[in-house]
Amino acid sequence: MSKTIQAVRGMNDILPADAALWEYFEDTVRDWLRAYGYTQIRTPVVEATDLFVRSIGEVTDIVEKEMYSFEDRLNGERLTLRPEGTASCVRAVIEHNLLYNAPQRLWYTGPMFRHERPQKGRYRQFHQVGVESLGYDGPDMDAEHILMTARLWKLLGLQDVALEINTLGSSEARARYRERLIGYFEQHAGELDVDAKRRLHSNPLRILDSKNPAMQALVEAAPSLMEDLDELSHMHFEQLQAMLSAAGIEYRINPRLVRGLDYYNATVFEWVTTRLGAQGTVCAGGRYDSLIEQIGGKPAPACGYAMGVERLLALLQEQGFQPPALAPDAYIVHLGVVADALAPLAAEQLRDAGLAVVMHCGGGSFKSQMKKANASLARFAVIIGDDEALAGEVSVKPLRGGGEQARMSIQAAIDFLSL
Ligand code: ATP
Ligand code: MG
Numbered sequence: 001m002s003k004t005i006q007a008v009r010g011m012n013d014i015l016p017a018d019a020a021l022w023e024y025f026e027d028t029v030r031d032w033l034r035a036y037g038y039t040q041i042r043t044p045v046v047e048a049t050d051l052f053v054r055s056i057g058e059v060t061d062i063v064e065k066e067m068y069s070f071e072d073r074l075n076g077e078r079l080t081l082r083p084e085g086t087a088s089c090v091r092a093v094i095e096h097n098l099l100y101n102a103p104q105r106l107w108y109t110g111p112m113f114r115h116e117r118p119q120k121g122r123y124r125q126f127h128q129v130g131v132e133s134l135g136y137d138g139p140d141m142d143a144e145h146i147l148m149t150a151r152l153w154k155l156l157g158l159q160d161v162a163l164e165i166n167t168l169g170s171s172e173a174r175a176r177y178r179e180r181l182i183g184y185f186e187q188h189a190g191e192l193d194v195d196a197k198r199r200l201h202s203n204p205l206r207i208l209d210s211k212n213p214a215m216q217a218l219v220e221a222a223p224s225l226m227e228d229l230d231e232l233s234h235m236h237f238e239q240l241q242a243m244l245s246a247a248g249i250e251y252r253i254n255p256r257l258v259r260g261l262d263y264y265n266a267t268v269f270e271w272v273t274t275r276l277g278a279q280g281t282v283c284a285g286g287r288y289d290s291l292i293e294q295i296g297g298k299p300a301p302a303c304g305y306a307m308g309v310e311r312l313l314a315l316l317q318e319q320g321f322q323p324p325a326l327a328p329d330a331y332i333v334h335l336g337v338v339a340d341a342l343a344p345l346a347a348e349q350l351r352d353a354g355l356a357v358v359m360h361c362g363g364g365s366f367k368s369q370m371k372k373a374n375a376s377l378a379r380f381a382v383i384i385g386d387d388e389a390l391a392g393e394v395s396v397k398p399l400r401g402g403g404e405q406a407r408m409s410i411q412a413a414i415d416f417l418s419l
Pocket of ligand 1: 124125284309
């Protein structure tokens with residue numbers, strides 16, 4: 001016998017038992033985004049490899065070692081399963097000229113792919129909800145992003161998420177800082193790990209994003225970019241902080257926060273929790289004013305962020321959150337020739353009235369059907385025997401919270417169940 005085939009390592013099935021949690025999250029997110037005027041964009045899961053190399057940056061974890069890249073067997077094109085959503089979103093905006101008339105507030109959701117070492121909160125296929133605002137240059141938009149995420153945590157009832165912010169300044173400021181940083185790390189060359197040594201001259205800022213515990217003390221003591229900050233970025237950052245304070249948002253400035261992707265400038269932020277172990281960042285983003293131009297569009301400022309859905313759901317579960325059950329209003333139990341013929345028609349009538357109805361399929365005794373009705377978590381069993389069917393009626397039996405079984409017309413049942 002051949003070995004059974006299993007899911008690819010680090011890529012998870014989301015089973016029916018978790019459907020209620022995922023759908024609760026997705027419904028909440030959709031309403032929340034509508035409340036802020038964001039419109040969804042859907043892009044393909046596969047893109048030209050070059051898109052990610054050019055946007056995320058060659059000397060980053062993602063591009064160096066995490067991308068699922070392959071060659072199209074037919075035409076040799078180099079393709080990649082998207083590791084994140086911003087690059088695709090920006091590509092689509094440029095391709096379809098969406099910034100021609102007006103700035104855009106966009107959002108996306110879907111699976112992302114990174115070849116990482118699977119562990120709790122870190123998978124090879126995971127899901128993000130991302131938000132991108134394109135064509136906005138002021139700190140008001142950075143503040144909107146942070147305020148809206150704070151509202152989402154409140155809507156979800158998430159506890160213990162804290163905001164960290166930083167500014168990466170202009171590219172000139174980063175160039176100055178880069179030199180200082182190289183100097184500092186060169187002085188401590190002996191303490192650098194292999195990744196850091198390799199990045200010392202190609203991308204020293206990335207060293208600050210190291211996940212290696214042995215590097216943390218060195219990173220903590222590294223010089224801060226603040227001293228090199230340009231006037232404009234300084235003002236932008238001050239204004240953002242004033243807006244956050246005015247809105248009552250607590251934050252911590254973390255000068256080591258640089259983010260794992262190269263396209264960021266000025267504002268960067270992360271929402272972190274201590275309740276998920278090492279995988280504590282549930283949402284991250286910032287400003288990427290040069291990305292649109294970098295991948296071939298007309299220059300336009302932009303900022304955005306993405307949240308890790310698995311991590312947010314893990315946090316909700318950790319808090320003991322119970323999503324509302326996905327239970328039907330009624331389960332239709334039917335027995336007898338005339339009843340079997342009426343049942344699907346009655347079910348459709350109930351659904352016409354907006355009720356969620358599961359009709360028993362597959363026959364069986366009254367007792368076994370009632371067992372299934374109970375297991376379905378439906379509020380009511382709608383029972384149809386030949387007696388009822390011949391009279392054009394049904395019996396309604398409450399399954400939760402008591403109450404007597406009562407026989408009534410289908411219309412009366414609809415009125416009763418709709419209460
Ligand atoms: P980390 O520092 O944890 O590797 P990152 O900086 O690589 O995260 P981003 O590219 O900013 O992550 O992605 C935004 C969010 O997506 C993260 O904050 C996290 O919640 C989630 N995320 C990123 N990679 C994974 C993964 N492999 N598995 C699950 N969630 C992930
Ligand atoms: Mg990462």
